[in-house]
Structure formats: structure tokens, C-alpha cells
Amino acid sequence: MQYRTISNGSTSFEVSTLCLGAMNFGTLTDAATAVQILDRFVEAGGTFVDTANNYSAWAGGHGRDSEDVLGDWIRRRGGLGDVRLATKLGAAKKDPALPLQNVEPTNFQGLSPEIVAWEARESLRHLGIDRLDVLYGHVDDRETPVAETVAAFGELQREGLVGISGISNIAVWRLVEAREEALRQGVDPYGVIQQGFSYVYPSPGFGRTNDVSPDLLDYVGSLAAVAAAGADGRPPLTITAYSPLHQGAFTRDDKPMWPAMRHASNRDRVRVLHDVAAELGATPNQVALAWLLGGEVPVIPVVGTSTVAQLEELLAAADLVLDADVRARLDAADLDVRAAVSV
Numbered sequence: 001m002q003y004r005t006i007s008n009g010s011t012s013f014e015v016s017t018l019c020l021g022a023m024n025f026g027t028l029t030d031a032a033t034a035v036q037i038l039d040r041f042v043e044a045g046g047t048f049v050d051t052a053n054n055y056s057a058w059a060g061g062h063g064r065d066s067e068d069v070l071g072d073w074i075r076r077r078g079g080l081g082d083v084r085l086a087t088k089l090g091a092a093k094k095d096p097a098l099p100l101q102n103v104e105p106t107n108f109q110g111l112s113p114e115i116v117a118w119e120a121r122e123s124l125r126h127l128g129i130d131r132l133d134v135l136y137g138h139v140d141d142r143e144t145p146v147a148e149t150v151a152a153f154g155e156l157q158r159e160g161l162v163g164i165s166g167i168s169n170i171a172v173w174r175l176v177e178a179r180e181e182a183l184r185q186g187v188d189p190y191g192v193i194q195q196g197f198s199y200v201y202p203s204p205g206f207g208r209t210n211d212v213s214p215d216l217l218d219y220v221g222s223l224a225a226v227a228a229a230g231a232d233g234r235p236p237l238t239i240t241a242y243s244p245l246h247q248g249a250f251t252r253d254d255k256p257m258w259p260a261m262r263h264a265s266n267r268d269r270v271r272v273l274h275d276v277a278a279e280l281g282a283t284p285n286q287v288a289l290a291w292l293l294g295g296e297v298p299v300i301p302v303v304g305t306s307t308v309a310q311l312e313e314l315l316a317a318a319d320l321v322l323d324a325d326v327r328a329r330l331d332a333a334d335l336d337v338r339a340a341v342s343v
Helices: 031-043 065-076 113-127 146-158 172-185 214-228 264-280 284-293 308-319 324-331 335-342
Strands: 003-007 012-016 019-021 048-050 084-089 132-137 162-168 192-196 238-242 300-304
Touching: 003 238, 019 031, 031 065, 031 308, 065 113, 084 113, 113 132, 113 146, 132 146, 132 192, 146 162, 146 172, 172 214, 192 214, 214 238, 264 284, 264 324, 284 300, 284 308, 284 324
Parallel strands: 019 048, 019 300, 048 084, 084 132, 132 162, 162 192, 192 238, 238 300
Antiparallel strands: 003 012
16 A cells, blocks of 8 residues: 655644445445444555545435445444545435435535534544544535635644545635635645546536536646745645546446546546556556546546455556556547547
């Protein structure tokens, strides 16, 4: 296992470069299997676990199933130890009688100061801990003034309830606005952003704000460059990537990619991904994760598994280093297709 430091400028700690996603724990993945996966992840050196306060309400759960499974596991092992835990708030049901969905009306709670304060403490109670290493706003809330949301996260940090705050599913300009507002208020800015990111990429579309974009990579890379130069600048920012393997779509015909990903360029990229994996004696999933881990702006993939066997496959990606020529081949996989489309 490899490790890296995440920081918001004043609080820093080390995490494994693979983060274990616990979304289906307690629902699609039963509690006993979830505990086996958690134990094996930690045994292999994994130290970063990700959940949320609405997992998996859409799969027959009540929303905090994953947090409850993690809470039981934490109590069984006598505490978190070296494990760093992240959870999210803001995307649980605003009206319990209505469905939770990604299209309007979403029925999300949002990021008002009252929701941030209450839901953070509820997560602590369900997890059975007194401090959250990372707490994300699960989705951006444009109806609440950004200054109010930033102040609410800042208050949790001042109270010692949160180490590093983060945000997910947000436009780059909104992210920058929130970080600048935090600096104006004298509180620590978001130190982590979680977006969808993988070897394949979505078709362009107005209003898509939940994916890692070239602008976001450029912004995060510029912050890292300033820090590496030892110059004073804005606090660092780390990208965590959800759905890096598209729920098995790289290797299973019965798992189609999301509609926005079903275009000619991605079909070509997946073909090359399989070719490279075969030549390296690795699996397509391992190569896809290694591509993320070894990028010019490295990210932390959030990997979800439903069995220990699946986890074993993904753990091997943490130490898989792609040579420069292999990366170049993967990066160029769809150039001919894109050139043909643009003519």
C-alpha cells in the first residue's frame, strides 16, 4: 500500500492512496461481509474509509446503514486506530415521504447551517466516535449562501468535531468561491473534493458539475506546485474520485456505463485498457486505478467492493506503476476517434 498526505493548510494527516468506499455496507453488502472487507483492507495497510449519511436509502436502507455497520466495526476493534474516516451530509432526504433522486426534484436536505450542525453530530453518534477526520458536503447547495455553509463547517472545525472539511459534486467556480470565502472568514477551507473520475470521461454537457474536469485538475495542480516551491499560497486540495471503475463496467458486459459515458471515444479507450492489461499481466480494473494514481495530478480513488476477492484485485493496483510509454498509450487511446469526430 502507498500513502499520501491530505491537508487543509492547518490540519494534515496521512491516508492510504486507495480509499475504501462503504456505500453498500448494510444493504447490498451484508454486515458480516462488510466487516470481512474492512478487516482485510486494514490488514493490507488501508487507512482511508468513505461513507455518507444517506447510504443506501435507494437500496432498501434507511440511509445510515453504512454508518451503523462502521460504528459496530469501530466498537468491535476498540476504535479507529490508524484508520481515517470520511462521511458526507446534505444529500439525505429533506422530505422522508418523497423519493431521493439525482434529477429535479432531488429532495436533498442541502447545506444550511442547521443541517450541517445537526447531521454532523448525528453521524458522530451513529459511528460512535467523537471526531470526523473528513466531513464532506455531499452535493453543492446553491440556495444557501456560500458564506453560511462555509461558516457552519468552520464552526465544526473550531469545536474539534471535524478535522478537514470537503465538498462533492460541485462546479469548479463554486469550489474556488467557497475556499476564498473560508479564507476571508479566517476558517480552514475545503481540503478535499470528491468528484466522479475514471479512465473514461463523459460527453460534454451543460450543467455537469459532478465530474473531475481539466479545469479542476489544473487548479489542484497549481496549488501543489506552489506548495512544492515553498511559496506562500492557497492551502492545498486533494481530489478523491468516486466510481473509478463504473461499478464493474470495464470488465462486465452486464454492467453498462452511464449514458454520458457511452460514446465512441470511450469504447476505444476501454479496448486499449484491456489490451494494456493483458500485456502487463494485470486486470483492466487494476490498470484503470493505476492510471488514476499515477497521473500528473494524482487522485485518491474510492473503491467499492462486495467481496473480499474483489478487494484483493483492487489492492494490487496500489503498487502498480505504469511506465511513461504505457501511460502515453492509454492517454492517446481515443485521439484518432476524437480527431475524426472533429473533422
